[in-house]
Structure formats: C-alpha cells, structure tokens
Amino acid sequence: MSEIIIATKNKGKAEEFKKMFASLGYEVKTLHDYPDMPDVEETGTTFEANAVLKAEEISRLMNRPVIADDSGLSIDALEGRPGIFSARYAGEDKNDEANIDKVLEEMKHVPEEKRDARFYCALAVAIPGKKTYTVSGTCEGKILYARKGTNGFGYDPIFWANAKNKAMAELTSEEKAAISHRGQALKQLEKDLPTIL
Ligand SMILES: O=c1[nH]c(=O)c2ncn([C@@H]3O[C@H](COP(=O)(O)OP(=O)(O)OP(=O)(O)O)[C@@H](O)[C@H]3O)c2[nH]1
Numbered sequence: 001m002s003e004i005i006i007a008t009k010n011k012g013k014a015e016e017f018k019k020m021f022a023s024l025g026y027e028v029k030t031l032h033d034y035p036d037m038p039d040v041e042e043t044g045t046t047f048e049a050n051a052v053l054k055a056e057e058i059s060r061l062m063n064r065p066v067i068a069d070d071s072g073l074s075i076d077a078l079e080g081r082p083g084i085f086s087a088r089y090a091g092e093d094k095n096d097e098a099n100i101d102k103v104l105e106e107m108k109h110v111p112e113e114k115r116d117a118r119f120y121c122a123l124a125v126a127i128p129g130k131k132t133y134t135v136s137g138t139c140e141g142k143i144l145y146a147r148k149g150t151n152g153f154g155y156d157p158i159f160w161a162n163a164k165n166k167a168m169a170e171l172t173s174e175e176k177a178a179i180s181h182r183g184q185a186l187k188q189l190e191k192d193l194p195t196i197l
C-alpha cells in the first residue's frame, strides 16, 4: 500500500483522511506520526493560500510529496465568519466546544431563513521540484439553534447538511464523506492524482 503524508495535526481531519484514502489504496501518515515537524503559521488570507503554506513547508522539510488541508465554516449572517479563523474562533487553544458556543451565541437571534452557511475545504499537493496543485470542495447547509448528533468534529453538531437533511454530526463517516467539502475536494483530487504524482 503506498503511503501518503497529510500535513495536519487535527485529529478529526486525520481520521477522515485515513478512511477516505484507505478506499483508494493509500495509507495515511499525519504530523502525529512526525511530531518533530513544526506548526506552520497560517498567515495567508485564503483557504488555498494556507493549504499551500502548510503543504510546501512540510514537503520542503521532508523532501517528499505532502498534502495539506485548510478548511472552515463560512456563515452568511456573520459576513463569512469564522472562515479561515474557524479553528481558533473562540481562542488560540482551538476548542471545538467553545467555538460552537460562540457561533450559537452570535446566531441566537438570526431567523431560520438567514442561517445559510457552507463548509469549504482547500487541499494543496506539494511535490519537490513540481508546481503545487490545489483543489477545493464545498458543502451547503444551515446553522442550527442547538447541537444535534455526536459524530464528526468541529462545528458538525450545529451544521445542518442540506444534501442529507440531517445534522452533519448525525451522519456516519461514509455518509459525511459522500457530501462533505473534504469529500468533494478529494473526489476531484482522485481524478487528477495520476497526472500530479
Ligand atoms: O464541523 C466541522 N466539520 C468539518 O468537516 C470541518 N472541517 C474544518 N472544520 C473547521 O475548520 C477548522 C480547520 O482549520 P484548519 O484548516 O486550520 O485546521 P486545524 O488548525 O484544525 O489543523 P491543521 O490541519 O491546520 O493542522 C477546524 O478546526 C474546524 O473548526 C470543520 N468543522
């Protein structure tokens, strides 16, 4: 089985990538397997830019092909926030529960018809000596008024996935992968992978 390195320290993403790539015949290693790798600063202003920063820096240090994911939730009623700041919305310690509480508080008076939101995922593939490739995916939904479901990670318990008519956190990992921003980006990457590698 070929090995693929994903430059992430996020456990939720790591689990999703392990399952998604296993079905494509790849074994996923993440930065949990390479604890000496640094935290790459996300100084970009877009998901794509941050995914490229993470993939290129870790690829340079390892001298191997590396994929990175930069993703987040964009809420219309909050003018796109938390956006690229999704992981750290309620503070630098990246606490999913605190992030959810902050969004629920900011959204508590927003009516049903103004609660549209979407997840966005940018994947960057950095290969030594080649031009970095990026691909993206989105997933449309609505922000709930309270948590629902216990699967997934991040904001999944307060995200109503339109495509499944369920909260994201009520979906199995297979159901989520079929419709999620990460799953959509990976589908496109899968098509292009033979020509990139
Ligand atoms: O409910 C969710 N379901 C998802 O499927 C999802 N994907 C992303 N997110 C949110 O967006 C942040 C990413 O920020 P991010 O790309 O900088 O990653 P991160 O800092 O957590 O890890 P790393 O990959 O950078 O090491 C995450 O922490 C989450 O809050 C999600 N929330």
Ligand SMILES: [Mg+2]
Binding pocket: 042, 087
């Ligand atoms: Mg990050």
